[in-house]
Amino acid sequence: MSSFSRSAQQWATFARSWFLIDARMQPPGKIATMCSVRLQGKHKPIYHALSDCGDHVVVINTKHIAFSGNKWEQKVYSSHTGFPGGFKQVTAAQLHLKDPKAIVRLAVYGMLPRNLHRRTMMQRLHIFPEDELPDDIRANLTEELPQPREIPRKLSEYTQEEIDAFPRLWIPPEDYKMK
């Protein structure tokens, strides 16, 4: 690596970009992996753990996050206040009602490497429960990332022609009672 030519020096290589992710109807785990990759700088070919090459990530609409399966009732977030008898366990649904930003924040925190850089990387993560962003953050945004999950359309969002064009899989007999 000792023969870099001066002619191709790109001055913005180590610049810090600001990414925007819309978390509406997305699984928080997938959002968190995308965030953690960009906060560490692992999406750049110039990555090194010591060279502080992470970027800022702004996550919006975290109030409309969508867990798959029964995780809203089954996933448990535990914590301890430090006092005796202070072991608290809350389900994901209760935690989300109390603080809509907590689920994404805890997910990203758990996916970052367990070293002293983790707190600085969490400082560079900006989470907003709704669409509103402060103007200074909105001015800094450079790129929006595509959503990891394709949102399926509701039945009411299909046009009548598409519903009619769908092939009939099964014709009920005449004396069949529909519920």
Added chain:
Amino acid sequence: MVFLTLSCWIRNRGPDRFWKVQELLKHARHFRGRKNRCYKLAVLAVRRAFVYATKSRKLKKRNMRTLWITRIAAATREHNMKYPILMHNLNKCSVQLNRRVISDIAITEPRTFLSLAKLARARQQEGFRAALGDGKEPSGVLSRVMLQ
């Protein structure tokens, strides 16, 4: 009374203790605390430092390789591909570039790296066609997959 044997009791142990001590302390000058000045503490610290240095010669090779792999994976994901696909297909094309060279290419020669990624992608598609297709090549294309 004259002590005549007094001069026989004086021993000259050796003229160059100072330089032997300095030879060891020069390896400890950048340490923290009294280890960089006092010989007894410096001996232990320098021995430990040398042991770490010998063990790390093997670790350095491992760490450098993981760093190259991380960098290549980041660069391939910029081109909508994954690291194992790239390496496997470059291997199948008998491109014998090692990870150090490919990571340097990814940093300083982005267009060359793009061409490597496209080569791997094309070889992957050829492999799929060979596995799923009917054993015949598409017309006008001569590839080594079928000839092998």
